[in-house]
Amino acid sequence: MNNSVSYLTLFKIFLKIGIVTFGGGYAMIPIIESEVVDKHHWMTKEEFLDAIATTQVCPGALAINMSSLLGYKLAKTPGAIVCTLGASLPSFLIILAIAMFFHQFEDNKVVAAMFAGIRPAVVALIAVPTFSLAKSAGISLVNCWIPILSALLIWLLGVNPIWVIIAAAVGGYIYGQFIQPTE
Known part of the structure; x- marks a missing residue:
């Protein structure tokens, strides 16, 4: 493992990514890029673009594939496990809570209004990396x-x-x- 990166640091970064991301794997891309490329400089923009391309052609959820690949690149198998757990734990806990209380949320106007407000922001979170990736790919x-x-x-x-x-x-x-x- 890169001596400057601890497993706890990787877990916390990917946990934060998992907590703040609504809209699935594609919405995670700009947040992961901000952490991995811009803030910590663990990858170049080109390496990140290659990682996205690699994870998109693999079966499975983009968020899990991306977390696993980046974790492996940074700290081999333990890094892949730590990053994947960090990124997926918030979603797992939220879905578990929703499943437990689904009937109470089902017709809740406040929850419906919150999701109606989140949807346009998710579109923007998906659009931003599209333009960024197009530029990096030489489009x-x-x-x-x-x-x-x-x-x-x-x-x-x-x-x-x-x-x-x-x-x-x-x-x-x-x-x-x-x-x-x-x-």
């Missing part, structure tokens, strides 16, 4: 059609994301090999 006016077309294929036509990823990989290979070879 420009020349190639911005690729993620737009990919999103439309998945969203409007229901194309399985795996096929979109495979098509993009094949397209990237053909482009790099035959149209504009890199040196």
